[in-house]
Amino acid sequence: MAKLDEVLRLVRLYEEKYRHPNLTRFLVSSKYDLFPEKENMGNCWPQCYPYADRPGVYLIMDGNENVLYIGKSSVAIGGRLGSYFCYDGERKCQVRSPxxxxxxxxxxxxxxPFDSAFECAALEEFLLANVRTADNSVFQR
Known part of the structure; x- marks a missing residue:
């Protein structure tokens, strides 16, 4: 299974090899913690997902930064991630799928970039062709 740093190297390789150098670079978030140990920490549940209103690709990882799943949203990543995670009765993160x-x-x-949302599919396919994940075949729709 691939680690986060390996996948991020592939994202940069994709940018260098397949995108014109004058295009706006992709924005890569820091890790967003779904199950923070302390309340009121930054970049974690229940705060808004990073770049929630943007098109892009998302990586879902386990606690050891193993990439479990690579997905995309050509519209808004936040809505897509909402299909995987939601609030429980105490406003904590609940995983929707077992x-x-x-x-x-x-x-x-x-x-x-908003003006090249079509790149989401290409980036996702490039990553899936080069990375073995544990769960992409499980969640194929």
């Missing part, structure tokens, strides 16, 4: 190989812990978002 089919994860390992419990999700972190999310990293790679936001693409």
């Amino acid at each position: 089919y994860w190989s390992t419990s999700p812990k972190y999310i990293v978002v790679i936001a693409v």
Whole structure:
């Protein structure tokens, strides 16, 4: 299974090899913690997902930064992530699906420019062709 740093190297490789150098670079978030140990920490649940209103690719990882799933949203990543995670009765994160190989812990978002949302599919396919994940085949829709 691929680690976060390996996937982020591939994102930069994709930018260098397949995108014109004058294009706006992708924005890569820091790790977003779905299950923070303390309240009121930055970049964690229940705060808004990073780049929630942007098109892009997202990585869902376990607690050891193993990439479990690579997905995309050509419209708004926040809405797509909402199909995987929601609030429980105490405003804590609840995982909607029981089919994860390992419990999700972190999310990293790679936001693409609004004017090139079509790149989401290409970036996702490039990553899936070069990275083995545990759960992409489980969640194929």
